[in-house]
Amino acid sequence: MKFSARAALALIAAPALLLTACGGEETTATGSDSGSTTPATKGQPDVNGDGKVVIGVMSPGDTRDNGYYQSFVDDANKIAQANQWEVRTLDKLNPADAVNQARNLCRQRVDLIAIAASELKDALTAAPEPQCKGVNWYVNGGGGVEQTEYFTQSKDTVNQSLYAAGYAAGQLLKQLGATKAGYITGPELDFAKQAAKAFKAGMQAVVPKGELVTTFTGDFDDSAKAKEAFEAQRAQGIKVVYPYLGGATDAVTQQANAAGIPALTPGTDRCADTTTKYAVSVIFSPGAYFAAALEDYGKGTLKMGSAREWVIGVDPVPNVKFCQPQGDQQSEIDQVMKDIGSKKLDVDAAVDGTE
Template sequence: MATRFNRRQFLATGSATVAVSVLLKACASPSSNNTATTTSPNTAGSPASQGFKAAIVLPGVITDKAWNQAGYAGLNEVKKQGAEIAYVEKIGQAEQAEALSDFARRGFNLVYAHGGQFDAAIQQVAGQFPNTFFVGVNGAATGPNIASLRIDHLQASYLCGIIAATMSKSKKIAYLAGQEFQATQEELRGLQLGAKSVDPTIQVSSTFTGDWNDAAKAKEAAAALISSGSDVIYQWLDNAAPTVLQTASDQGIYAFGNTADQFEVAPKAVLTSAVKRIDLAIAKLADLAQKNELKGQIYSFGLEEPTILHLGKFNPAVPADLQAKVKKTEDAILAKKITFETCTEGGKATRCVKGAA
């Protein structure tokens, strides 16, 4: 069975040994407690993977059916490569640096920090542990032993923006996320660009709850957006996502799933989902690390990697001609007939769309 640690115990133990166990998923149901867990490697790993240890620090729980669960799934993909793996859940901002440091002290070769909100903590600790490579998922930090892994959120949200603007009756749509940092800013920008390509006058508002998992805050924010007239909500939340999708369904408006295909969560409301197979992207970088080919740079995956980034199941309410328009636009992005280039707008650096389908 898996050896499990209370979060406070994990953060306080420093270089204490973590017991190796069989795969958690096969042996025990996840606890809601904050824990650190290791699992033994598969025996079929490549020679390069022997003795390789990878860990992930998660801001939420591995059962959220969204961001954190996708990160945990990625860690298990790394296990299939023959690595020993470990994770810790529900790490808040004040605990980030110590959680990352503790895995490094335990001799882990690769440590993922699962969210752009970890960038400052990564930069704080990486120089102290040159033998550990830190990867910020959705981050922007780089360094000798720091890489960032990104999905091109703007590409997917651009396509969703086209759908949102076409399906909206009020001509008011909204973006709702947990925190504001580069990845969410880019996703919001894509939604704006896609929507305005359909209707330049459409209003796109945004709200950040400050918490990816607080369902009460998310429900309150969604209700406020609906009260202000938004009839389509593009959300990016973790454990709080189902609450927003269900609120949209109850109020008779539309919404978008995110990270996982969340159509079944609220089939009356979800138009489609921006499916981000971050688990496969995590595994790709682990493979590079085991080959000593991982570099201190930003690795970005977009629609050109359809197994990693794609749209999910369409709601029957989305007309066939609109689905065809979205597919034509996606093809134009892949053919580079539509590009998203760095520009300045309102005195700030952003990305602008060039070209047409």
């Protein structure tokens, strides 16, 4: 099973860019759901013709989290302000209430509804209903939501981003003359285990005898548990740490900063942060993908019924960058990402240990 880096991070950040991207591989729905309305494909961005453009954002997480979900609304707000559009944000939504909240936005005559994570995919069942006639829909689909004619989505895969992240961690270990890294995450869920597997494979591509100490704290946002896990890993001799967490990410990184242990980000670009310092930014936040969709939307070219898959090494995001690269570190990871994107490196086979 292929997991999405962003779908994974969406689950991480739910309780708790940087680039205006372009590109991506686009696919179109081969079938469509029957419904009482026809999906809008014309008249973007003011699809209802009322003389204004209103974008409704639905998020299961906190859009002031200084990370994943905030990137989604921050980029939307930047583009909206530049185009004199209005953004109405509903955050911390319960997935069980997604359909009702979507209907409410439709009744407010929004032009586009943007869903920040596939957890809220049930909101899409409102798309064919009369009150949502003509509304365009965008979904941060992660690993993918079953495509219909009513929405467009962005997708990516966890193996690409996390293998590259692990490779960067391996480069840090090599620089330090070390062999042990730490991976701290929340509940022992399938995507978190897959992310760890991909991270380890990337790390061992650089340091073949590298060891990954993995800790599942049971909670993506519990800072106390995360810091306890870090201290335990530190006692075991880790020299690099990846806090694959939500609200507890910075708590771990601040501990790592104090200990002189490099840390990597789980999704956003934090290289400019002078308070909580990261050695590497592993970028797969939804804001960059949404920004690209909004650019197309403003041009009237955002096609409903299609999916865009973002490929590392081909598109601007996902991406991995060293905040202060030493020697050939950045050029080396750039080449790895290009090889993944061109399929010269079969990343799935590498992660599965068959390469």
